Amino acid sequence: MWKCLHPYAKPEKSYQLAGKLLPWFIIFSAITFIVGTVWGLLFAPADYQQGDSFRIIYIHVPAAMMAMAAYSSMAMAAFVALVWQIRLAEITVIATAPVGAVFTFIALFTGAAWGKPMWGAWWVWDARLTSELILLFIYLGIIALYNAFSDKVLAGRAASILTLVGVINLPIIHYSVVWWNTLHQGATISKFEKPSMAIEMLWPLIIMIIAFAAFLGTLMLMRFRNEILARESHRPWVLRLIETDDAQRLQKDK
């Protein structure tokens, strides 16, 4: 059943597939971003206790979710990279890390900006905030470790191991508000019961989550392609690609 995936073990094939998928991801994320932002910021009703300030949820929650989603896809890729030693999986890990780090930073930053007016503090060392900060440090650690080695095979393996070690943090982040007393409130939508949010506020949030997911996919595909090109820069297929690209550009200039 895995036969159909075999051609994509070749970097050239994967590069082309990512290139084909990329425009769809761009278009989809652009549309959902516009719809979600306009709906969430202009048409969704204000909250009964937080008023309009609650609207930062439309950035904060999707960013936090995608920070964790990016990490779980990295962990899966790292597992594949370590067990089956597929180089493209390592490339996926290292292509995703900076994107995930930025999403984590956005979640922390919007959280602080939200916390100041609502809770009365920019930062509180409660379990949810601290575990999210640790996620950011793990991301930075993975990036730093990868760049510390000049041998990229060794670097990929080290980064994959660190990624797998850090995956323990994901359930801690998710359940921190359940296991311990925290200032951060509990889960609103990612639970089994009915979401504790009015339906007219929930829809834009779901659309924003989809938009962030598509945006994450877009950035991952772009970085994945670049990373392949950087690693394979001396291979004949990359040289041919550059030549045809140059030729096309020359024709355009004429």
Next chain:
Amino acid sequence: MNPRRKKRLLITSLLVTGLAVSIALVLYALQQNIDLFYTPSEIIKGKNETGVKPEIGQRLRIGGMVVPNTVKRDPSNLKVSFDLIDNGGESVTVFFNGILPDLFREGQGIVAQGELINATQINAFEVLAKHDEEYMPPEVSDALKGLDHLKINSNK
């Protein structure tokens, strides 16, 4: 799957499970210290699991719901006092001298940091508002009034 891959699969799985177990044990051991705050019942009766009571003079955080009609403001300065309650039914009085957050009001969950002056009184130097995970338009909230939806999930 060839034997080498099988071996790598085993090692990688062992790494992840071993780590998960050790972290779980660490967190279990630190359980009491990771809680951000005591609830009023925990201050009076001691922590749920261990029964350890905070000592007088100890700096701590307390989280609970502001009991309606207990907020007393001093008209000449910023001094304010109010009672906090949780599902356990015990209440603790908090004294504070400063500006309260916007979300502070009767029935709201809050977290205060301060010093325990006696078994049921706390001198706070910081008061933070805790809001719940429910979001709804004001009309819906008005319709729900009296159904007591303003709860605090402090006693899980």
